Amino acid sequence: MSDGLGFPMLATSALTQAIGFLYRRAEVVLDHRAARRTSAAPLPAEQLPDVVVGDPGDALGFDLTGVTDDLAERLESMVDVLGMYAENERLVDSQDERLRRVLGRTRALLEVVYGRRITFVGEDRPASGMRIVNKAGDVHGISRALKARRVSSQASVDVEHTAQVVHRGAEMTSVEIDDLL
Known part of the structure; x- marks a missing residue:
């Protein structure tokens, strides 16, 4: 960091x-x-x-x-x-x-x-804030680094989301936010 x-x-x-x-x-x-x-x-x-x-x-x-x-x-x-x-x-x-x-x-x-x-x-x-590191080998299903319902627009999040292989039909989502406040 x-x-x-x-x-x-x-x-x-x-x-x-x-x-x-x-x-x-x-x-x-x-x-x-x-x-x-x-x-x-x-x-x-x-x-x-x-x-x-x-x-x-x-x-x-x-x-x-x-x-x-x-x-x-x-x-x-x-x-x-x-x-x-x-x-x-x-x-x-x-x-x-x-x-x-x-x-x-x-x-x-x-x-x-x-x-x-x-x-x-x-x-x-970047400003002080959360850091998320998600490293996967093989993704067969769903891989998410961050899933949040409500997040402040002032939030500072650094996401590093990597995979070696994402297989057919699999899903890799780094950030999923339902509501940005």
Whole structure:
């Protein structure tokens, strides 16, 4: 979802918001994994910073079973570095390449965890939103990547739907929406 290293050049105030957002999201993932909870108590309402473009989803909107030991370990190392910046805003410098690499890697890990893009102001990429990947070998019946009854016109969904072979009489539909709001 991200190259893991790329992160946009942002003004210091926007960069501080991005750090806080990614840091908090990473902490939520790690906290819930450490507690080994499959259903979590609701978090206080999250105020999305202005620097986030689109809908990055709910902070608890991830599958805990997908947070492997390796992913958690990598995320913990990113949180250790980001914590220093989150707690000492005067250290934030938009020219800091190390910080931008850590932010890019943290975002890439969180995009895997949440299955969603996380996009910030000024980036040349689709807005934050859901990402669906459906790869099939042989399709004999019906293969759909996304079927929805009602979807907001503001929704951002990236669908990758591929098959090696779609057999005669089979159907492959990437997106089927009944009502666009």
